Amino acid sequence: MQEQNDEPLLKKTRYLWLKNSQNLSQYQQEKLMKLKDSHLNTAKAYRLRLALQGLWSTSQLFSGWYFDDWYNWAIRSRLEPMVEVARSLKKHEKGILRWFTSRMTNGLLEGINSLVQASKRKARGYRSIENFIAMIYATANKFKYETLVKVEKITRLLFFMKSCVPIEISEEPNLRGKVLC
Numbered sequence: 001m002q003e004q005n006d007e008p009l010l011k012k013t014r015y016l017w018l019k020n021s022q023n024l025s026q027y028q029q030e031k032l033m034k035l036k037d038s039h040l041n042t043a044k045a046y047r048l049r050l051a052l053q054g055l056w057s058t059s060q061l062f063s064g065w066y067f068d069d070w071y072n073w074a075i076r077s078r079l080e081p082m083v084e085v086a087r088s089l090k091k092h093e094k095g096i097l098r099w100f101t102s103r104m105t106n107g108l109l110e111g112i113n114s115l116v117q118a119s120k121r122k123a124r125g126y127r128s129i130e131n132f133i134a135m136i137y138a139t140a141n142k143f144k145y146e147t148l149v150k151v152e153k154i155t156r157l158l159f160f161m162k163s164c165v166p167i168e169i170s171e172e173p174n175l176r177g178k179v180l181c
Contacts, residue, residue: 048070052074055070067089
């Protein structure tokens, strides 16, 4: 491999490649400038990373073309980790490009999920789904008591509806077609 011969050149440069250039010291920026235009595979991967980062500053009109160009470059790079990343991103292309129209991320959902997981860990199991939901709202701590009561009523109604089975009683005309639990 080419990189094995260049190990002394790459020694102690890991964070140069990982950080954004504006977060580097003057010395680190100078060292990165010397390395980034070299023949190293690491430098090629760094240029691919910067190009992908540039996707988020393009306009909605050109984002699809930009993504396709980057994808083709990454596939042709013959850097196996970058090829894997490119294929993975290609699978999610529609969602990635949808960001340009909606500007929405899944950050809010991830935050709510972390609150649910924290509630679950806190209790180590609940006796009922109502208690679990109440603990989630208590952990989130952003909802009023009235909201909790409404959610509890809805949850109980859903549970009640799942446990009820419609029974046709033909002998009794008053009960025909009624739901009995």
